[in-house]
Amino acid sequence: MLILLLYFMHGRSGLQASETLTMGKDNTSEMQNGNDKKCLGRRVLSAGDLVQGRLQLNGSKGVYSGRKRPLWWLFRHVRSIILTILLLGFLFLLDSFMFSIFHSLHHLTASSTQSEGGRIGLVNNKEERRSPVKMYDRLLNMAASSLAEREFKQDALRLWQEPYSRAASKWKPCADRKSAEVFKFVRAVKLNDTGYILVSANGGLNQQRVAVCNAVAVASLLNATLVIPKFLYSNVWQDPSQFEDIYEEEHFMETLKDEVNIVKDLPPHLKLLDLETAGSIVTDADMSKEATPDEYIKTVLPILLHNGVVHFLGFGNRLGFDPLPSHLQRLRCKCNFHALKFVPKIQETASLLVKRIRNHGGSRSMLDKQLLGNFISHNHNELLPMNTSTRYLALHLRFEIDMVAYSMCEFGGGESERNELQAYREVHFPLVLERLNKSKTIISPEELRRSGRCPLTPEEAALVLASLGYKHETYIYLAGSEIYGGEYRMQPLTTLYPNLVTKEDLLSPIELAPFRNYSSQLAALDFIACATADVFALTDSGSQLSSLVSGFRTYYGGGRAPTLRPSKKRLATMLSENKTIGWSSIEERIRKMIDEGQKVHSRGVGRSIYRHPRCKHCMCKLH
Numbered sequence: 001m002l003i004l005l006l007y008f009m010h011g012r013s014g015l016q017a018s019e020t021l022t023m024g025k026d027n028t029s030e031m032q033n034g035n036d037k038k039c040l041g042r043r044v045l046s047a048g049d050l051v052q053g054r055l056q057l058n059g060s061k062g063v064y065s066g067r068k069r070p071l072w073w074l075f076r077h078v079r080s081i082i083l084t085i086l087l088l089g090f091l092f093l094l095d096s097f098m099f100s101i102f103h104s105l106h107h108l109t110a111s112s113t114q115s116e117g118g119r120i121g122l123v124n125n126k127e128e129r130r131s132p133v134k135m136y137d138r139l140l141n142m143a144a145s146s147l148a149e150r151e152f153k154q155d156a157l158r159l160w161q162e163p164y165s166r167a168a169s170k171w172k173p174c175a176d177r178k179s180a181e182v183f184k185f186v187r188a189v190k191l192n193d194t195g196y197i198l199v200s201a202n203g204g205l206n207q208q209r210v211a212v213c214n215a216v217a218v219a220s221l222l223n224a225t226l227v228i229p230k231f232l233y234s235n236v237w238q239d240p241s242q243f244e245d246i247y248e249e250e251h252f253m254e255t256l257k258d259e260v261n262i263v264k265d266l267p268p269h270l271k272l273l274d275l276e277t278a279g280s281i282v283t284d285a286d287m288s289k290e291a292t293p294d295e296y297i298k299t300v301l302p303i304l305l306h307n308g309v310v311h312f313l314g315f316g317n318r319l320g321f322d323p324l325p326s327h328l329q330r331l332r333c334k335c336n337f338h339a340l341k342f343v344p345k346i347q348e349t350a351s352l353l354v355k356r357i358r359n360h361g362g363s364r365s366m367l368d369k370q371l372l373g374n375f376i377s378h379n380h381n382e383l384l385p386m387n388t389s390t391r392y393l394a395l396h397l398r399f400e401i402d403m404v405a406y407s408m409c410e411f412g413g414g415e416s417e418r419n420e421l422q423a424y425r426e427v428h429f430p431l432v433l434e435r436l437n438k439s440k441t442i443i444s445p446e447e448l449r450r451s452g453r454c455p456l457t458p459e460e461a462a463l464v465l466a467s468l469g470y471k472h473e474t475y476i477y478l479a480g481s482e483i484y485g486g487e488y489r490m491q492p493l494t495t496l497y498p499n500l501v502t503k504e505d506l507l508s509p510i511e512l513a514p515f516r517n518y519s520s521q522l523a524a525l526d527f528i529a530c531a532t533a534d535v536f537a538l539t540d541s542g543s544q545l546s547s548l549v550s551g552f553r554t555y556y557g558g559g560r561a562p563t564l565r566p567s568k569k570r571l572a573t574m575l576s577e578n579k580t581i582g583w584s585s586i587e588e589r590i591r592k593m594i595d596e597g598q599k600v601h602s603r604g605v606g607r608s609i610y611r612h613p614r615c616k617h618c619m620c621k622l623h
């Protein structure tokens with residue numbers, strides 16, 4: 001009931017906002033509590049409306065008028081209260097009627113999250129589920145009332161800050177410092193070139209990023225010259241993008257030139273060599289996972305010295321984190337955080353995207369500077385202080401069908417869900433099924449859930465955000481591609497948080513067109529929008545995007561870039577009590593869990609340097 005109420009009120013303000021937008025007037029009418037927020041209800045607008053709204057807004061200066069606000073505020077409240085009372089009466093009578101309105105209003109999620117250029121072109125509409133899938137009705141109702149109570153309270157600042165900001169801000173980026181060690185090393189490499197390393201990296205954008213930086217370290221380890229890495233075309237990602245389509249080649253070579261020789265192509269005499277027959281191809285099967293430097297020296301160096309070239313075909317996660325000589329560790333870090341800069345085409349569109357998410361707010365942080373380069377959006381309007389831009393939370397829901405099917409978990413969708421996922425596995429993961437059929441012990445879906453191996457559903461993500469205290473109007477940027485189950489799965493989340501947008505909502509089809517068929521380039525837009533968010537909420541710490549983005553926020557965030565990392569296992573324990581647990585108890589436990597995930601540690605042994613850059617090779621700690 002309360003959800004409906006909230007929704008209806010929201011719908012009104014959304015319409016109002018769209019009117020003011022297209023009229024090119026003050027769009028701050030929903031302001032409450034000073035500069036606190038603008039509830040624009042932008043999800044009601046289509047991308048076309050948005051573009052139109054933007055053009056007109058650009059034409060009108062001075063959109064900010066502080067003095068009007070108290071009156072507006074009061075006015076809105078009186079109206080809202082009257083509306084509330086009226087609606088409550090109506091709602092009891094017209095419950096079923098409202099429900100249909102609710103559904104017809106609710107058209108955003110599934111259609112807009114179906115990114116055509118999404119990572120995996122799965123269409124999943126043959127299922128005829130007519131009702132939203134909910135696993136925790138009781139908790140959702142409690143979350144809705146809690147959000148309703150909070151509606152007119154001031155937004156808690158702590159939600160947008162790192163709790164251990166002071167400790168975090170002591171760590172400064174410094175992987176690009178030049179030291180005597182580097183110079184000694186440079187000369188040695190240039191004198192002692194052992195040959196050429198070719199790399200064809202596997203996976204999507206983020207796996208490839210890791211592979212590139214590992215290749216840089218391997219080239220340095222072997223005193224070899226690195227040829228600019230190639231990206232393998234995969235049937236899963238279906239993206240023919242190459243290095244230069246995503247990263248700036250010149251910047252990459254220039255940044256690393258003191259440490260590694262990098263060239264664009266093999267010299268002519270080696271191009272003629274048949275690498276296969278010469279035995280110069282090294283695949284991931286030839287190396288152990290997270291291999292040590294010794295293994296490279298033993299297995300790869302002899303080939304390199306003999307043939308003058310080695311091709312790592314399908315290179316992935318093949319260089320361990322510890323032990324590794326200090327200069328190689330530092331080099332990897334420098335590669336990831338300094339040498340890989342997105343090309344202007346990506347930066348420009350990402351800048352537009354971020355500007356629209358922030359509702360025209362100017363740029364604020366070092367993260368912006370790093371990721372958007374010259375396309376950083378400046379705040380030209382002096383009347384508009386920096387801190388009036390809309391805060392946003394970026395959410396990476398790793399809940400696409402591949403992940404969902406792979407997990408072997410169940411998500412409350414009953415028989416039809418079970419059959420659908422099984423059918424998907426038969427097509428896409430036959431080896432997994434084969435392995436399962438052979439193994440004696442079968443782990444039940446309940447056991448998988450208990451042990452924290454099930455990806456979080458949109459519903460569970462909504463419960464986490466609501467327990468933490470994010471308000472109903474919170475502006476959420478949703479990263480990733482098509483959510484499994486679409487609209488019906490998303491509904492618990494979009495009902496609690498209707499201001500949820502994707503890049504497809506914020507960019508017009510024309511602006512997105514150059515990226516359409518390039519899933520890695522689309523993923524780069526998500527990468528940037530997540531890294532520059534005021535808060536980044538991940539749902540799966542194993543995901544490469546989440547992991548690299550959280551590393552970026554640690555490296556460049558200066559203690560002002562909070563990342564929320566729920567523990568799937570702890571959450572599963574709490575939610576197993578979904579029929580009995582009280583709301584305040586779940587709030588307390590979730591807050592504690594998130595708080596613990598935000599403590600400042602230096603990198604543990606064996607942990608990824610890309611994800612945990614707080615270590616002496618990457619960052620300098622002030623005392």
Ligand SMILES: *[C@@H]1O[C@H](CO)[C@@H](O)[C@H](O)[C@H]1NC(C)=O
Pocket residue numbers: 188191192
């Ligand atoms: C080149 O590397 C070899 C080992 O591979 C080493 O013995 C030799 O001293 C190095 N040469 C120079 C000039 O550093």
Ligand SMILES: *[C@@H]1O[C@H](CO)[C@@H](O)[C@H](O)[C@H]1NC(C)=O
Pocket residue numbers: 188189192194221222223297301
């Ligand atoms: C690389 O060069 C350094 C410095 O000359 C040398 O110490 C090292 O042994 C060489 N490594 C390889 C694998 O050639």
Ligand SMILES: *[C@@H]1O[C@H](CO)[C@@H](O)[C@H](O)[C@H]1NC(C)=O
Pocket residue numbers: 034035036385387
């Ligand atoms: C906005 O920034 C100004 C100074 O830049 C500061 O005085 C003010 O307190 C800030 N307001 C909020 C709500 O953070």
Ligand SMILES: *[C@@H]1O[C@H](CO)[C@@H](O)[C@H](O)[C@H]1NC(C)=O
Pocket residue numbers: 433437
């Ligand atoms: C499991 O393996 C057995 C025999 O190897 C086979 O008959 C059966 O069809 C397999 N089951 C599945 C689900 O693949």
Ligand SMILES: *[C@@H]1O[C@H](CO)[C@@H](O)[C@H](O)[C@H]1NC(C)=O
Pocket residue numbers: 513516517
């Ligand atoms: C993208 O791919 C679709 C089909 O795969 C094709 O019809 C379309 O022309 C492509 N668009 C661009 C811009 O390459």
Ligand SMILES: *[C@@H]1O[C@H](CO)[C@@H](O)[C@H](O)[C@H]1NC(C)=O
Pocket residue numbers: 135572575576577578579580
């Ligand atoms: C919800 O609670 C019921 C009753 O305690 C429990 O059986 C069920 O497994 C819980 N659901 C989940 C997804 O944990």
